[in-house]
Amino acid sequence: MSGPRVAVVQMPGVNCEAETVRALERAGLAGEIFRWTRAARELADFAAYVLPGGFSYQDRVRAGSLAAKHPLVDALAGRADAGAPVLGICNGAQVLVEAGLVPDGGKVEVALARNRMPGRTGYFTRWVWCRVEETACVFTRGLAPGTLLPLPAAHGEGRFTSGKRGRIGALVEAAQAPLRYATPAGGLAEGFPANPNGAEAAVAGLCNRRGNVLALMPHPERALDLGQVSRGIGGEWGMKRDRALAAGGGAGFGDGPGLALFRGLALHLGVRVA
Amino acid sequence: MSPRKDGDTVEAAVAQAFVETRSEDPEAVSAREVARVRLAAGAKLKSLRRLRLFELAGALPARRELEDLFHRSTWFYNPAKERCTVRATGADAAPFSEKEALVLVVDRGLERRAPAERWWRHETGSQVEVREGVVWALGFEPGADAAREAASLAAVTDRAHGLLANPHFQAWSASAGVHPPWPWFTAPKRRAPKGDA
Numbered sequence: 001m002s003g004p005r006v007a008v009v010q011m012p013g014v015n016c017e018a019e020t021v022r023a024l025e026r027a028g029l030a031g032e033i034f035r036w037t038r039a040a041r042e043l044a045d046f047a048a049y050v051l052p053g054g055f056s057y058q059d060r061v062r063a064g065s066l067a068a069k070h071p072l073v074d075a076l077a078g079r080a081d082a083g084a085p086v087l088g089i090c091n092g093a094q095v096l097v098e099a100g101l102v103p104d105g106g107k108v109e110v111a112l113a114r115n116r117m118p119g120r121t122g123y124f125t126r127w128v129w130c131r132v133e134e135t136a137c138v139f140t141r142g143l144a145p146g147t148l149l150p151l152p153a154a155h156g157e158g159r160f161t162s163g164k165r166g167r168i169g170a171l172v173e174a175a176q177a178p179l180r181y182a183t184p185a186g187g188l189a190e191g192f193p194a195n196p197n198g199a200e201a202a203v204a205g206l207c208n209r210r211g212n213v214l215a216l217m218p219h220p221e222r223a224l225d226l227g228q229v230s231r232g233i234g235g236e237w238g239m240k241r242d243r244a245l246a247a248g249g250g251a252g253f254g255d256g257p258g259l260a261l262f263r264g265l266a267l268h269l270g271v272r273v274a
Numbered sequence: 275m276s277p278r279k280d281g282d283t284v285e286a287a288v289a290q291a292f293v294e295t296r297s298e299d300p301e302a303v304s305a306r307e308v309a310r311v312r313l314a315a316g317a318k319l320k321s322l323r324r325l326r327l328f329e330l331a332g333a334l335p336a337r338r339e340l341e342d343l344f345h346r347s348t349w350f351y352n353p354a355k356e357r358c359t360v361r362a363t364g365a366d367a368a369p370f371s372e373k374e375a376l377v378l379v380v381d382r383g384l385e386r387r388a389p390a391e392r393w394w395r396h397e398t399g400s401q402v403e404v405r406e407g408v409v410w411a412l413g414f415e416p417g418a419d420a421a422r423e424a425a426s427l428a429a430v431t432d433r434a435h436g437l438l439a440n441p442h443f444q445a446w447s448a449s450a451g452v453h454p455p456w457p458w459f460t461a462p463k464r465r466a467p468k469g470d471a
Contacts, residue, residue, distance in 0.1 A: 060300065062440060062444075108432060111440045163442040
């Protein structure tokens with residue numbers, strides 16, 4: 001695969017690395033699995049980085065907490081400071097938050113806490129609507145504010161929160177929340193299950209000020225094809241899915257909503273998108 | 275606490291159950307190694323154990339029945355894999371050494387265990403409150419300031435400092451030795467970042 005090289009940084013316990021590489025390749029990037037046993041200095045050879053989903057170190061102590069101390073994450077922090085894009089998906093987002101790469105500066109300022117859901121606890125999975133907000137985020141580049149993307153969420157600890165009162169709201173005001181949970185009509189999600197975890201200000205993804213580091217809880221790499229879009233999703237994406245599936249053959253493999261975020265990265269890295 | 279004799283049982287206000295794996299706990303091993311290798315405050319960390327703490331508040335039976343109830347229900351522990359030490363009074367010893375520093379970590383607002391409370395009511399007819407948290411027991415090499423090092427390892431502030439709790443959604447409180455606070459949950463010293471809600 002040609003195109004800028006992107007490292008998919010795999011810690012032990014991560015399980016979404018293969019589909020993340022596929023997502024990058026579909027966007028015209030050269031995705032490559034970079035296992036935790038490799039030397040941190042080798043990360044310098046890559047243009048961008050993705051920390052994929054899964055359960056790094058079995059979520060021991062706290063989701064993302066042990067991986068956040070890994071020397072590879074120190075190296076990623078250096079690359080991020082230099083402007084390289086870094087995307088953390090689900091467990092990858094938990095690592096970025098525990099490492100202080102999001103929201104900024106290396107200080108841990110927020111948490112991805114256990115879900116708060118009425119009448120239930122634990123792991124929860126559902127397709128949710130995410131609304132693109134106006135920010136400097138690299139990964140939503142090319143997407144108009146207000147764009148709605150249906151994406152699957154699947155986690156037990158995905159609630160963006162902070163012990164500092166008003167901190168999450170301030171980050172939203174500072175244009176550091178490029179994706180927020182929404183209703184199918186595009187309004188901000190006000191409760192469960194549109195907001196699947198009780199995240200403050202319905203934040204689904206939080207980025208640094210510069211916009212090159214994004215911690216995102218839903219899984220765009222699981223929404224690459226139209227045929228993957230849940231039957232529960234209506235609207236424009238539902239119609240696209242139905243038309244593709246009715247056409248049969250490989251039509252279900254038409255571009256799904258999750259690909260848009262990897263295309264944003266490709267656009268940022270100068271890849272010409274067909 | 276003011277125990278009251280009631281036939282074979284004593285009605286108590288509080289009970290604590292400390293649950294620890296019988297085999298080496300992989301979670302504690304990982305935490306210990308990361309703390310030793312990556313964090314300055316962990317350089318003198320000699321041992322690290324993780325125990326789940328259940329604290330019950332309400333009308334409770336005497337020790338023997340308490341132990342039996344904990345043993346019978348999978349909401350508390352698996353006797354084949356874990357051991358359980360019950361404190362029925364504040365004078366009872368908890369399963370720690372005098373030299374161990376203790377850190378209790380609780381998910382703020384999510385410490386209640388409703389299924390365990392329902393099970394308890396079904397079995398005993400009594401309404402009790404059940405709370406769960408994690409106690410980390412830290413042993414340090416001689417000469418280390420155990421309380422200070424344990425506090426440094428407790429709350430994560432950046433990649434180089436803290437591990438056991440993220441203060442943005444967890445509360446932690448420190449103690450030491452065989453008689454930790456009684457009760458511990460209902461009046462823990464809550465710690466959160468400045469400006470905590």
